[in-house]
Amino acid sequence: MNIKNNLILALDVGSESEAIDICEKVKESIDTIKIGYPLALAEGLEIIKKLKDKFGFKVICDFKVADIDATNEKICEETFKAGADAIICHGFVGPDSVQACLDVANKYEKELFLLTEMSHPGAKKFLQPAADEIAKMGIKMGITNYVAPATRLDRLQDIRNIVGEDAYIISPGVGKQGGDGKKTLEISNAIIVGRSIYEAENPKEACENLLK
Numbered sequence: 483m484n485i486k487n488n489l490i491l492a493l494d495v496g497s498e499s500e501a502i503d504i505c506e507k508v509k510e511s512i513d514t515i516k517i518g519y520p521l522a523l524a525e526g527l528e529i530i531k532k533l534k535d536k537f538g539f540k541v542i543c544d545f546k547v548a549d550i551d552a553t554n555e556k557i558c559e560e561t562f563k564a565g566a567d568a569i570i571c572h573g574f575v576g577p578d579s580v581q582a583c584l585d586v587a588n589k590y591e592k593e594l595f596l597l598t599e600m601s602h603p604g605a606k607k608f609l610q611p612a613a614d615e616i617a618k619m620g621i622k623m624g625i626t627n628y629v630a631p632a633t634r635l636d637r638l639q640d641i642r643n644i645v646g647e648d649a650y651i652i653s654p655g656v657g658k659q660g661g662d663g664k665k666t667l668e669i670s671n672a673i674i675v676g677r678s679i680y681e682a683e684n685p686k687e688a689c690e691n692l693l694k
């Protein structure tokens with residue numbers, strides 16, 4: 483995925499009007515947004531096409547898909563049908579569940595991101611011990627896109643070492659969660675930033691400061 487300025491906006495706002503307002507303010511710096519449950523549950527999946535049509539953005543759906551294969555398939559179908567360019571799935575559910583997501587992404591000629599280790603402190607308890615194996619599974623399955631944390635650069639580097647330089651890694655956790663954008667981009671291909679942009683008094687300036 484080609485992401486302008488290697489910066490993805492996590493648009494976790496609660497309404498279409500807030501979403502449009504933020505997008506208007508940052509559209510010069512950003513061409514890729516990540517939509518998760520907050521906005522999708524508030525406004526429905528139609529919000530994907532609305533934002534794509536209005537701003538020409540690429541949309542990554544952060545639905546952290548984590549069900550049995552048959553259900554994952556249905557979730558991915560609905561998401562790509564609604565216009566998503568990519569979807570994020572969990573890896574801990576194992577290869578059959580992830581393969582179902584990969585098959586649907588391939589069918590739509592869209593992209594799948596495999597979530598390895600999450601960025602919050604609680605991820606250390608269950609997910610971190612499994613994350614290297616999840617990344618190895620992804621490589622074995624031919625997955626080229628990964629999500630790995632900006633909050634633990636040592637772990638981000640471990641995951642980079644496993645998936646290799648050709649893999650595309652996007653990293654959440656910059657700003658509010660404590661991660662440093664510049665250091666993260668020495669390892670990752672793009673950073674995901676939410677609150678530090680959309681909660682800022684001046685989101686446009688927040689974006690520009692991040693890009694500096």
Ligand code: U5P
Pocket residue numbers: 492493494518544599600601602629631654655656657658659674675676677678
């Ligand atoms: N996100 C994480 N960590 C992960 C995976 C996804 O923070 O391991 C998502 C959050 O759900 C949010 C965004 O949408 O990335 C980070 O937002 P913020 O902390 O910059 O506000």
